[in-house]
Amino acid sequence: MIADAVVAVLLLASGVLVLLGATGLVRLPDFALRMHAPALANTLGSWAVTLASVVHLTATTSRLALHHWAIIILLAITVPVTTALLARAGVFRDRVEDAGATRE
Numbered sequence: 001m002i003a004d005a006v007v008a009v010l011l012l013a014s015g016v017l018v019l020l021g022a023t024g025l026v027r028l029p030d031f032a033l034r035m036h037a038p039a040l041a042n043t044l045g046s047w048a049v050t051l052a053s054v055v056h057l058t059a060t061t062s063r064l065a066l067h068h069w070a071i072i073i074l075l076a077i078t079v080p081v082t083t084a085l086l087a088r089a090g091v092f093r094d095r096v097e098d099a100g101a102t103r104e
Contacts, residue, residue, distance in 0.1 A: 003055055003056065003058075003059030004056075004059075006052075006055050007052045007055050007056045010048045010049070010051050010052035010055070011048070011049065011052050013045075013048045014044075014045040014046075014048035014049045014052070015045075017041045017044045017045040017048065018041055018042075018045045020037070020041055021037045021038040021040065021041025021042065021045070022038070022041075023037075024036075024037025024038065024041070025037055025038050031090045032087070032090060035083060035086050035087060035090070036083075039079055039082075039083045042075075042079060043075060043076075043079050046071065046072070046075050047072060047075075050068050050069070050071050050072050053065075053068050054066065054068050054069075
């Protein structure tokens with residue numbers, strides 16, 4: 001019963017984080033700021049869902065279920081890399097637009 005409450009809290013926290021990330025994506029004024037809100041919300045929300053899965057499976061099977069940590073490890077590696085690539089693409093796009101504006 002306690003495990004179910006922990007799982008419910010973690011899943012609700014994940015939902016709130018994703019909602020905050022989506023709100024930040026819509027409300028923030030430029031690309032550089034918009035890039036951070038979903039990346040952070042995605043990472044923290046994924047952590048919460050994975051922890052909920054670990055708690056649920058550990059409580060259900062009565063043995064420690066750690067194979068879900070592979071998801072977190074992959075996300076911890078890939079999310080910063082994709083965020084950096086998006087930032088570089090945004091900087092490149094701004095430079096190309098600025099160069100085109102000075103030519104005209």
